[in-house]
Amino acid sequence: MTLGETSLAELRQEIDAIDDSLHDLLMRRGDVQAHVGRAKSGDGVYIRPGREALVLRRLMARHQGSFPKPALVRIWREIFAAGLSLQGDFSVAVPTAGNGAMKTLAVDHFGALTPTLELADAGEVLAAVRRGDAAVGVLPMPQPGEAEPWWRRLARDPGAPPIIARLPFAAPASRAGDAEALAVGAAPAEDTGNDRSFLALEATGEATDADVSTAVTDAGFEPVAWQTAPADNGGGRLHLLETPGVVVPGDNRLETLAGTPAVADARALGSYAVPLTAAELA
Ligand SMILES: C=C(O[C@@H]1C=C(C(=O)O)C=C[C@H]1O)C(=O)O
Known part of the structure; x- marks a missing residue:
């Protein structure tokens, strides 16, 4: 036997031992994931995107050596999905409109084995999630205009x-190019310390964009992104704002805003844990 053959056999033995350890730990983790499901309140929604973000950020921070971080994220996305399938029904709804990017993003994020409902458009996806036919829906990132x-x-x-x-939570691990999406679902908001929230404001008929902007700042919000949509039901223009932190319905600042002359209605639309940056994944 040559030296090369001996060392290959030895390395493979080492890999077999490592695989046994990984397998043991995955089996143990699966048992704990199932227990966590039983510890949650029984509303049938088990996913906690904020907790998943914290797990991944923690692993990225302790990572060392040559194993690529984007690959690690892909593995953990499947581990989360496997755990969710042990906790209860877990499925995803996506719109088929577009070039299939929503399905790719959904599969990469929520797991290749998770049942995926393909529906005609965003309206059908929202209706399916509202009825509980799917735990989450994946919809394209809102674009101005x-x-x-x-x-x-x-x-x-x-x-x-x-x-x-x-x-995607890790852009370099995405197979969907530059495509981005938001997920909707009935999961409770969890503050991860690095989050953004969406707010929808309906302007009053006579208010200018500048009036709305002043009211937003005066109420204590510091938006990092902003887009508008035309009025659709005889009301004023709608404004979609992205603002740092987790803003939940009932937030005092929303009530302050809705009480100003420029704003007829102010609602929190949900929040997300800020995805990993290129630097965190390098
Ligand atoms: C295990 C949990 O449930 C789900 C699975 C997670 C995991 O496998 O780490 C994390 C968040 C949840 O989406 C949990 O909430 O902690």
């Missing part, structure tokens, strides 16, 4: 599912 933005339905319907995550 859309004629019929799906987020308008969240602004109008207090029973619509909130925004709970932004995809």
